[in-house]
Amino acid sequence: MSRFSILILLGSLFSGVAVAQSSADSLMIKKISDEVFMNGQAYNNLRYLCKKVGPRLSGSPGAALAVEQTARMLREAGADTVYLQPCMVPQWVRGEKETGKAVLTNGKSIPLNIVSLGNAVGTPASGITGGILEVKSFQELEALGADKVKGKIVFYNFRMDPRHINTFRAYGEAGVYRSQGPSKAAALGAVGVIVRTLSPVLDDNPHTGATRYDEDKPKIPAVAISTNGAVELSGLISAGKVRSVYIKTNCKMLEDVLSYNVVGELRGSEHPDEVITVGGHLDSWDLAEGAHDDGTGCMQSIEIIRSFKALGIRPKRSVRAVMFMNEENGLRGGTKYAEIARTESKKFIMALESDAGGFTPRGFGFSASAAQKSRILSWQPLFRQYGTLEFNEGGGGADIGPLRPLGTALIGLNPDSQRYMDLHHAKTDVFEAVSERELNLGTVVMAAMVYLVSEYGL
Amino acid sequence: MSRFSILILLGSLFSGVAVAQSSADSLMIKKISDEVFMNGQAYNNLRYLCKKVGPRLSGSPGAALAVEQTARMLREAGADTVYLQPCMVPQWVRGEKETGKAVLTNGKSIPLNIVSLGNAVGTPASGITGGILEVKSFQELEALGADKVKGKIVFYNFRMDPRHINTFRAYGEAGVYRSQGPSKAAALGAVGVIVRTLSPVLDDNPHTGATRYDEDKPKIPAVAISTNGAVELSGLISAGKVRSVYIKTNCKMLEDVLSYNVVGELRGSEHPDEVITVGGHLDSWDLAEGAHDDGTGCMQSIEIIRSFKALGIRPKRSVRAVMFMNEENGLRGGTKYAEIARTESKKFIMALESDAGGFTPRGFGFSASAAQKSRILSWQPLFRQYGTLEFNEGGGGADIGPLRPLGTALIGLNPDSQRYMDLHHAKTDVFEAVSERELNLGTVVMAAMVYLVSEYGL
Numbered sequence: 001m002s003r004f005s006i007l008i009l010l011g012s013l014f015s016g017v018a019v020a021q022s023s024a025d026s027l028m029i030k031k032i033s034d035e036v037f038m039n040g041q042a043y044n045n046l047r048y049l050c051k052k053v054g055p056r057l058s059g060s061p062g063a064a065l066a067v068e069q070t071a072r073m074l075r076e077a078g079a080d081t082v083y084l085q086p087c088m089v090p091q092w093v094r095g096e097k098e099t100g101k102a103v104l105t106n107g108k109s110i111p112l113n114i115v116s117l118g119n120a121v122g123t124p125a126s127g128i129t130g131g132i133l134e135v136k137s138f139q140e141l142e143a144l145g146a147d148k149v150k151g152k153i154v155f156y157n158f159r160m161d162p163r164h165i166n167t168f169r170a171y172g173e174a175g176v177y178r179s180q181g182p183s184k185a186a187a188l189g190a191v192g193v194i195v196r197t198l199s200p201v202l203d204d205n206p207h208t209g210a211t212r213y214d215e216d217k218p219k220i221p222a223v224a225i226s227t228n229g230a231v232e233l234s235g236l237i238s239a240g241k242v243r244s245v246y247i248k249t250n251c252k253m254l255e256d257v258l259s260y261n262v263v264g265e266l267r268g269s270e271h272p273d274e275v276i277t278v279g280g281h282l283d284s285w286d287l288a289e290g291a292h293d294d295g296t297g298c299m300q301s302i303e304i305i306r307s308f309k310a311l312g313i314r315p316k317r318s319v320r321a322v323m324f325m326n327e328e329n330g331l332r333g334g335t336k337y338a339e340i341a342r343t344e345s346k347k348f349i350m351a352l353e354s355d356a357g358g359f360t361p362r363g364f365g366f367s368a369s370a371a372q373k374s375r376i377l378s379w380q381p382l383f384r385q386y387g388t389l390e391f392n393e394g395g396g397g398a399d400i401g402p403l404r405p406l407g408t409a410l411i412g413l414n415p416d417s418q419r420y421m422d423l424h425h426a427k428t429d430v431f432e433a434v435s436e437r438e439l440n441l442g443t444v445v446m447a448a449m450v451y452l453v454s455e456y457g458l
Numbered sequence: 459m460s461r462f463s464i465l466i467l468l469g470s471l472f473s474g475v476a477v478a479q480s481s482a483d484s485l486m487i488k489k490i491s492d493e494v495f496m497n498g499q500a501y502n503n504l505r506y507l508c509k510k511v512g513p514r515l516s517g518s519p520g521a522a523l524a525v526e527q528t529a530r531m532l533r534e535a536g537a538d539t540v541y542l543q544p545c546m547v548p549q550w551v552r553g554e555k556e557t558g559k560a561v562l563t564n565g566k567s568i569p570l571n572i573v574s575l576g577n578a579v580g581t582p583a584s585g586i587t588g589g590i591l592e593v594k595s596f597q598e599l600e601a602l603g604a605d606k607v608k609g610k611i612v613f614y615n616f617r618m619d620p621r622h623i624n625t626f627r628a629y630g631e632a633g634v635y636r637s638q639g640p641s642k643a644a645a646l647g648a649v650g651v652i653v654r655t656l657s658p659v660l661d662d663n664p665h666t667g668a669t670r671y672d673e674d675k676p677k678i679p680a681v682a683i684s685t686n687g688a689v690e691l692s693g694l695i696s697a698g699k700v701r702s703v704y705i706k707t708n709c710k711m712l713e714d715v716l717s718y719n720v721v722g723e724l725r726g727s728e729h730p731d732e733v734i735t736v737g738g739h740l741d742s743w744d745l746a747e748g749a750h751d752d753g754t755g756c757m758q759s760i761e762i763i764r765s766f767k768a769l770g771i772r773p774k775r776s777v778r779a780v781m782f783m784n785e786e787n788g789l790r791g792g793t794k795y796a797e798i799a800r801t802e803s804k805k806f807i808m809a810l811e812s813d814a815g816g817f818t819p820r821g822f823g824f825s826a827s828a829a830q831k832s833r834i835l836s837w838q839p840l841f842r843q844y845g846t847l848e849f850n851e852g853g854g855g856a857d858i859g860p861l862r863p864l865g866t867a868l869i870g871l872n873p874d875s876q877r878y879m880d881l882h883h884a885k886t887d888v889f890e891a892v893s894e895r896e897l898n899l900g901t902v903v904m905a906a907m908v909y910l911v912s913e914y915g916l
Contacts, residue, residue, distance in 0.1 A: 037620040162495040165844055165899065201894055360818070360874050362845060386623055387820060387874075389847050416818050416845075416874065418895040436659055437876040441623065 042303040050289035050431035059091030074264030078309030084260035087336035095250025113229040127248035150189030183214040196230040268318040277351035281327030288429040296358025315454035324399035334399030353397025359415035365395015368409035500761040508747035508889035517549030532722030536767030542718035545794035553708025571687040575669040585706035608647030640680040641672040654688040726776040735809035739785030746887040754816025773912035782857035792857030811855025817873035823853015826867035
C-alpha cells in the first residue's frame with residue numbers, strides 16, 4: 001500500500017465534509033447494496049455469457065454473439081440508449097491442435113503441455129525442431145550471445161515470485177518474458193520460444209496471453225508451457241537428458257475485421273454532458289470462458305445500470321456502461337472509445353474499469369488530478385462497511401487509459417488478487433470459479449463510486 | 459466494522475511505539491511471509507488431510523486417523539514436543555441413506571433433498587409422515603399454536619439474509635432455526651422438522667450442522683433441505699399441492715468414546731511458562747472433507763511451527779499448535795484443553811483460533827482486556843502490507859472460548875466471509891475449494907500475531 005493510501009485513510013476519517021454528507025449517501029449506497037444482493041442479475045448474466053456465448057476472442061463468432069447479447073442485457077437492464085461503436089479489430093486464430101515434445105537422449109520423447117501465445121505466428125507445417133536453451137532472465141540470454149542462441153528454442157523459465165502479496169506485482173515482473181521474450185530471442189537467432197506460464201500455482205494448465213513482436217526482428221513461434229511442464233522440462237535439461245525440442249503450432253493473424261464496443265447509457269438529469277464511463281472488456285482469450293477476465297467487469301457494469309433503474313436513481317451526470325472490445329490483443333476498442341470521445345462535445349469526467357477479476361473488492365487505484373483525488377478521498381468512509389478500504393495511488397485499466405489525455409479521472413477496481421493469476425488466460429477461467437457474493441460486492445462498490453461522482457461531479 | 463476498529467486504526471497510525479519497533483518486526487514478519495509462500499507445507503498437508511483422511515466426525519475412524527496424521531505433521535514440522543490430550547467425545551452416526559419425499563395431492567410424489575442435522579435422532583424404521591407446516595419464524599410458529607402444529611412436520615423456511623455483507627451475521631440470524639427449531643416445534647407437538655439450509659446461494663447441497671435438543675422436550679427427527687429444495691417445497695405448499703411429507707433417517711447418538719486433542723509445542727526460550735495457543739478444530743462433519751471447516755485452521759497452525767523452525771525463530775514464550783477435537787457437535791476438546799490448562803502452573807496469555815475458513819485474511823477480532831488490546835493495537839501497522847486491516851472488538855473461537863476465565867486474550871482470525879457459507883457443512887467443502895495463496899496469507903498474519911505476542915508478551 002502506498003503512502004497515498006494511508007493519507008487518504010487518515011484524511012477521510014477526519015474530514016468534516018465527508019461526515020456531513022455521509023448520512024444520506026450512506027443510505028443510498030446501502031439501498032444499492034440491498035438491491036444488488038437481493039435482485040442482482042450479474043451472476044445470471046455471467047452464466048449466460050460464459051456458457052451460452054463462451055470464448056470470444058476479437059473477431060471470432062463468439063465475440064460477435066457477445067456484442068449482440070450484452071446489448072440485449074443493457075436494454076433489459078433499462079439503459080436509455082444502447083448503441084454500438086464500430087471498430088476494426090485484429091483476428092488471430094489458434095488453428096488446430098498444437099503439439100510439442102522433448103526428444104530425449106535415450107531416444108524416447110515426452111509431450112510438452114503447451115499453447116501458443118496470443119498474436120504469435122505459427123510454425124511451418126512440419127513444425128520446428130531445435131536444441132533447447134533454458135534461461136531465467138534476459139541478462140542470462142544476452143550473456144550467452146548469438147553464437148549459442150542461434151538455431152535454438154529458448155525456454156524462459158522465470159517463476160512468478162510467490163513472495164509478492166499482490167500477485168499483479170509478480171505478474172508484472174514475469175510478464176516481460178511473455179511480451180518481449182520472442183523478439184529478444186529472435187534477435188539472437190533463436191527459432192522459437194517457450195515461456196513458463198504466468199501462474200503462481202503448479203498445475204497442468206498452460207496460460208496464453210498476448211506477445212508483442214518487434215517489427216524489426218524475425219517473428220518466431222512462441223508458446224507457453226504449464227508450470228508443471230516447465231518444472232519437468234527444466235529437470236530434464238539439468239540432467240542433460242534433452243536432445244531437442246519439437247513444436248508444431250497452427251496459429252496466424254488474419255485480416256482485421258469489424259467489431260464493436262457496446263455502450264448503454266443512462267442520461268444525466270442535470271449535467272447530461274458530463275459523462276461517467278464504467279466498464280470492462282468483452283473479448284476473452286479463445287481457451288477460456290473469460291469469466292473473471294473479464295466477463296465479471298462487463299456484467300458488473302450492466303448491473304450498475306440495472307440497479308439504478310430498479311431503484312429509480314436518475315443520475316445527475318450521464319452514466320455509460322461500456323463493454324470494450326479487444327483488450328486482450330490490440331486495445332482497439334478502448335482506443336476507439338477515446339477517439340470518439342474526443343469528437344463529442346462532452347466532458348468525460350471519470351472512467352472506472354473492473355478488469356482484475358470478480359473477487360471481493362479491496363479498494364481502488366486512482367490516476368487523477370490532486371483536486372479529483374481530494375474529492376474522492378472525502379468519500380472513503382462510505383466504503384468502509386463494504387470492506388473496501390485501500391485507496392491507492394495509480395490505477396485505472398487498459399481500456400480507459402486512452403481517456404487520460406482528456407483529463408478524465410481514471411479509477412481501477414482492485415479486488416483481492418490472490419486467486420486471479422491461478423486461472424488468468426487459462427481454460428480454468430470459467431463461470432464456476434466466480435463467487436456470486438464476491439461478484440455482487442464488487443458491483444456494489446463500483447456502483448457507489450459511480451453514484452457519488454454522478455451526484456457531486458469531480 | 460465497530461468503532462473500536464476505527465480507534466485501533468487511528469491509534470496505530472499515530473503510535474510512536476509502533477513505529478519504533480516496527481522496523482525489525484516488519485523484517486521478521488516479511489521473512490516468515492517469504493518462508494510460507496516459498497516453502498509452505500500447509501497446502502500439501504491439507505491435501506493429505508482432505509484426500510487421505512477425509513471426513514472426521516468425532517468418534518469416527520477418520521477422526522482417529524486425523525489425530526495420528528496431524529501428530530505426524532507436527533513432528534515433521536519440528537515441534538519440540540507433540541502429545542495428545544485424551545477426552546471423551548460424543549459419537550453421532552448418520553447411518554444409511556436418508557430419504558424424504560413430498561406426497562402431492564395428485565397422488566405423485568417428489569423427492570426432498572435432505573440430510574439429518576447433526577446430533578439429531580433418527581426416525582422409526584418406518585419413517586415419519588405428517589402434514590407440512592411452513593413457517594418463516596418462531597413467532598409465526600407460536601402464533602399457530604399447539605392445535606395446528608400437533609402431528610405436523612414443521613418446515614422452517616428462513617432465508618439467510620443476503621444483504622448482510624458479513625455472512626456470519628446472516629448465519630447467526632438464521633442459525634437459531636437449526637439449533638432451536640426442533641425443540642420449539644416439538645414443544646407444540648410436531649413430529650419432525652425440516653430446516654432450510656443455511657446458505658446464501660441457491661443450489662442442491664443440503665448443509666448439515668448441529669442441532670440442540672432441550673432435555674425437557676420430545677426429541678424429534680430434524681433434517682436440512684437444500685436451498686433449491688426449500689424454494690421448490692415452499693412453492694408446492696403455497697399452491698396447495700402438498701398432501702403430506704415423508705422422512706426416513708437412520709442417525710443416532712452412540713456412547714461417548716475416547717478421542718484426543720493434538721498438541722505440538724515450541725518451548726519458550728525466556729518465558730516458557732507463558733503459553734500462546736494457536737489452533738483450529740480437527741473434527742469435521744461426516745459429509746465433507748472439512749477443508750475450510752476446519753482443515754485450514756489446523757494446517758495453518760502446524761505451518762506456524764514449521765516456519766518458525768525453518769527460520770530458526772526460537773519464540774521467547776511457548777507456542778502451542780492445537781488441533782481441537784469435537785468443535786462441531788460437543789466442544790469437548792476445547793473444554794478439556796481449558797480444564798487441563800487450569801491445572802498447569804502456566805500463564806495462558808493468548809489464544810488465536812482460525813475457524814472461519816482458509817480465505818484471504820481481512821482482520822482479527824479480539825476478546826481481551828483493555829491493556830491487552832492496547833498492546834495489540836500498537837502492532838496493527840505491521841499487518842498493513844498483508845492487507846489485514848480490520849481489527850475488531852469481539853472475537854475468538856469456539857474452542858478457545860473456555861480459556862477466557864483464565865484471563866487469556868482471545869483472538870479470532872477473520873478471513874473474507876463471502877464464500878464460506880456457500881460450502882460450510884456441505885459436501886462441497888473440499889480441498890479444491892481452497893486457494894493455496896489465500897491459505898498461506900492467512901498463515902502469515904496468524905504467524906505474525908503469534909510472533910509478536912511471543913516477543914513482547916501481553
